[in-house]
Amino acid sequence: MVAERQRGGDGGPEAESGDDRKPQSDEAHSAFTPPLGVPLPPVPEDEHPTSEFAIPEGIAAEPEPPRQEGSAFTLPAGAAPPAAAAERTSGTPYPAFTPPYGIPKVSLTKEAPWQDRMRTMLRMPLAERPVPERAEKPEGEEAGPAVPRVLDLTLRIGELLLAGGEGAEDVEAAMFGVAHAYGLGRCEPTVTFTLLTVSYQPSLVDDPVTANRTVRRRGTDYTRLDAVFRLVHDITTQGLTLEEAYRRLAEIRRNRHPYPTWALTCAAGLLAGGASLLVGGGLVVFLAALAGAMLGDRLAWLAAGRGLPEFYQFVAAAMAPAAMGVGLSVSGAHVQASAVITGGLFALIPGRALVAGVQDGLTGYYITAAARLLEVGYLIAGIVSGVLIVLYGGVHVGGRTLNPEAALQHQVRPVVQTVAAMVLVFSFAVLLQQERSTVWVATLNGGVAWVVYGALADVAGLDPVPATAIAAGLVGLFGQLLARYRYASALPYVTAAIGPLLPGSAVYFALLNFAQNKLDTGMASITKAAALALAIAIGVNLGSEMARLFLRVPGAAGARRAAKRTRGF
Numbered sequence: 398m399v400a401e402r403q404r405g406g407d408g409g410p411e412a413e414s415g416d417d418r419k420p421q422s423d424e425a426h427s428a429f430t431p432p433l434g435v436p437l438p439p440v441p442e443d444e445h446p447t448s449e450f451a452i453p454e455g456i457a458a459e460p461e462p463p464r465q466e467g468s469a470f471t472l473p474a475g476a477a478p479p480a481a482a483a484e485r486t487s488g489t490p491y492p493a494f495t496p497p498y499g500i501p502k503v504s505l506t507k508e509a510p511w512q513d514r515m516r517t518m519l520r521m522p523l524a525e526r527p528v529p530e531r532a533e534k535p536e537g538e539e540a541g542p543a544v545p546r547v548l549d550l551t552l553r554i555g556e557l558l559l560a561g562g563e564g565a566e567d568v569e570a571a572m573f574g575v576a577h578a579y580g581l582g583r584c585e586p587t588v589t590f591t592l593l594t595v596s597y598q599p600s601l602v603d604d605p606v607t608a609n610r611t612v613r614r615r616g617t618d619y620t621r622l623d624a625v626f627r628l629v630h631d632i633t634t635q636g637l638t639l640e641e642a643y644r645r646l647a648e649i650r651r652n653r654h655p656y657p658t659w660a661l662t663c664a665a666g667l668l669a670g671g672a673s674l675l676v677g678g679g680l681v682v683f684l685a686a687l688a689g690a691m692l693g694d695r696l697a698w699l700a701a702g703r704g705l706p707e708f709y710q711f712v713a714a715a716m717a718p719a720a721m722g723v724g725l726s727v728s729g730a731h732v733q734a735s736a737v738i739t740g741g742l743f744a745l746i747p748g749r750a751l752v753a754g755v756q757d758g759l760t761g762y763y764i765t766a767a768a769r770l771l772e773v774g775y776l777i778a779g780i781v782s783g784v785l786i787v788l789y790g791g792v793h794v795g796g797r798t799l800n801p802e803a804a805l806q807h808q809v810r811p812v813v814q815t816v817a818a819m820v821l822v823f824s825f826a827v828l829l830q831q832e833r834s835t836v837w838v839a840t841l842n843g844g845v846a847w848v849v850y851g852a853l854a855d856v857a858g859l860d861p862v863p864a865t866a867i868a869a870g871l872v873g874l875f876g877q878l879l880a881r882y883r884y885a886s887a888l889p890y891v892t893a894a895i896g897p898l899l900p901g902s903a904v905y906f907a908l909l910n911f912a913q914n915k916l917d918t919g920m921a922s923i924t925k926a927a928a929l930a931l932a933i934a935i936g937v938n939l940g941s942e943m944a945r946l947f948l949r950v951p952g953a954a955g956a957r958r959a960a961k962r963t964r965g966f
Contacts, residue, residue, distance in 0.1 A: 544606050547579045548595050550642055552610040554625060555586065555593045557649070560615045561622040562749055562888060565762040568593075571625075574633045575642075590768030617749070618830040619889045624649045630884045654830050658698075661828055665744050666691035668824035668896070669718060673740030674817035676902055677808040681732050685725055686740035689718030693741060708779040714745055715783030723791030735905060738784065743821065743901040747776045748933070749829075749892045755934030756941075781908060788912040809855050818847035818897040825893035835889045838879060843894035846872045850898060862925075865898050866932035866939075872898075873940025881944065891937055900929035 555572040559565075565588040572586035572595055587594040591612050598605040628645050631637050637645075656664075669690030670683040678686070693714040700710045718741025726734035754769030822843030826836040846868045853864035876890035903926035910919035 544581065544597060545608070546639060547576060547581055548597060548606065548608040550639065550646070551575045551586070551595050552593050552608060553646060554629060555588065555595075556610055556612050557621065557625045557646075559588065559593065559612050561618060561625070562615075562753055562892075563622065563886060564753055564760070565589075565757045565765045566760045567886070571629045574629055578633045578636070579639065588762070588765065590765045617828070618654055619835075619886075619892075620655050620830050620832050621649055621652065622888065623832055623835070623885050624652070626885050655832065656827055656830060662691050662694045662698075664824040664827040665694040668821055668828065669740035669744045671740075671817045671821035671824060672743035672897075672901060673736040675743075675814055675821065675897060676736050676739050677810075678733050678736035678740070682734075682736045682740075685721050685732075686718060686737045689721035689737060690741050690744050692721075693717030693744075708775055711745060711776050711779030712783040712786075715741065715780045716787055717741070718744075719784045719787035723787055727791065735909070739901045739905045742780065742784070742904050743896065743899055745780050746899050746901060746904065747773050748895055748899050748930075749888075750776070751930055752892065752895065752934045752937050755931065756938045759935070759938050777904075780904075784905075784908050785912055788909060809851075811851060814851065815844055815847060819844040821896050822893050825896040826889070829889070829893055831889045831893070839890050839893040842872055842875050842879075842890055843897055845875070846894055847897045862928050862932050865929050866936040868898055869895055869933045869936030870940040870943070873937035874944050875940075876937075877941040877944035887941060891941075895933050895937065898929075898933050900926040903929060 551572045554575055555568050558568045558571055563571075568588045569586045572588075572593070573584060576584040576586070576595065576597065581597045583599065584595060584597045587596075592609060593612065594607065594609040596605050596607040625646075628642065628649065631645075632642055666687040670687040673682045673686035693716070696717055697710040697714040700713050719738050722734045722737035722741075725732055725737060750769055750773045754766050754773060756766075757763075757769060758766030819840050823836060823840045825843075826839045831839065849871055850864050850868040853859040853867060854861055872891055872894045873887075876887045876894065879885075879890045880887035903922050907919045907922035907926060910916075910922060
């Protein structure tokens with residue numbers, strides 16, 4: 398028995414036969430194993446399955462055509478050589494497929510204004526934008542400035558431009574130009590009325606870096622605006638280091654305004670006096686409008702010093718010239734009292750914000766345009782409130798009724814009105830804190846615009862709305878040409894020059910009719926004022942676009958892309 402146990406433990410035949418007699422578990426069987434006693438199926442002769450595309454037996458296969466050996470980069474038969482093909486595709490958009498000679502390289506020379514170069518790249522798809530030029534640096538030196546510092550500098554420059562009244566498209570172009578100059582090619586700036594955002598993604602697999610900045614204070618200083626434009630020009634063309642750019646930006650922010658406060662107050666009075674001469678007033682009217690506007694400016698400064706919102710500042714500034722005009726009318730003086738109030742309105746109408754709002758809307762920045770136009774609406778509501786309070790008292794309490802028909806007497810005095818228009822533009826330029834070198838250019842531009850308007854409206858008998866649009870178009874055209882020549886912003890040459898074209902008389906007539914409960918006549922006057930304001934804004938924008946349309950960007954390949962993002966089809 399011991400021997401049998403040893404033989405059974407050796408794993409011999411006896412052990413195997415003993416195991417076969419034991420019942421096996423279910424895990425030892427396979428679902429595909431035939432049961433005991435059933436023979437296995439025969440093995441197929443051909444284990445390789447056939448394809449449904451295989452040729453059946455008995456049918457001969459077609460012979461393959463001979464393959465022509467060659468390079469994948471050779472031009473197909475009948476294709477033009479690269480030189481001829483480049484000439485054929487110049488001035489046309491890229492085809493839907495990649496041609497054998499490649500996509501033409503986009504080369505934007507630095508001799509062109511940076512606004513045109515950056516605006517052209519912003520309107521390109523991200524894949525077609527040229528790669529930033531990176532200078533080769535020795536080993537051990539950093540590859541470039543830190544991305545957060547570049548984004549911070551970009552946002553600070555954009556903040557100064559947007560706070561100074563620059564259009565959203567030009568602000569985006571400046572921000573993209575700064576980021577592109579420091580090597581951030583895949584950069585997307587976004588501008589709204591109060592928020593600036595810039596996002597940079599090094600590649601498709603990297604996480605984006607995003608920064609934003611809020612614009613809380615707005616001021617009018619075109620000297621600072623020109624300095625920022627020069628800084629952007631130097632960054633994009635001369636390659637300033639990040640430290641130099643920060644130093645110059647700090648100097649720009651520390652610089653004081655070029656004109657003192659008393660000069661701004663005198664300029665406001667001179668602007669109202671020139672506007673009163675423009676609408677038919679005399680010497681007495683000029684002095685009354687001058688005094689009323691200066692008093693209104695001081696009241697606005699007092700309200701601003703007490704921290705009141707801008708709406709109440711405009712209410713206070715509008716009440717002073719209106720009270721001066723009503724006082725002259727009540728006193729019985731034989732003067733055109735309505736010209737005093739009209740002159741004060743010329744000094745308060747926010748023409749700069751109106752032009753910027755319409756321009757943003759025409760270039761596709763609808764959120765910023767809506768916010769700017771809403772701001773214009775609030776400011777005009779403040780002017781209306783201040784003037785209506787005084788006019789209501791003058792009409793119903795003063796015992797003397799203002800006569801709007803007498804104020805509508807139009808006088809043609811070409812020499813006096815041209816000089817008055819230039820005085821108005823000069824004063825407006827001082828209020829905008831422009832550089833002294835640009836004041837006389839803007840004054841000349843405004844004088845030419847008034848001469849054109851007078852020739853069309855008074856001599857040719859054209860309706861005031863198209864005459865205003867044509868004159869404003871010339872202002873925008875000349876301003877854009879001067880800006881391109883000096884590599885600067887067009888606002889200093891345009892904003893003050895449209896001063897004589899502002900609808901001050903129409904606004905006054907509408908308010909006076911409202912005060913006398915003549916709603917139909919008042920609505921007609923306010924509609925005319927709105928039409929004139931839109932004619933100014935559209936004319937200025939159209940003149941600027943004409944300058945960009947006919948002056949081609951040097952080195953830009955392909956046609957100029959439209960500013961609108963969506964085309965509706």
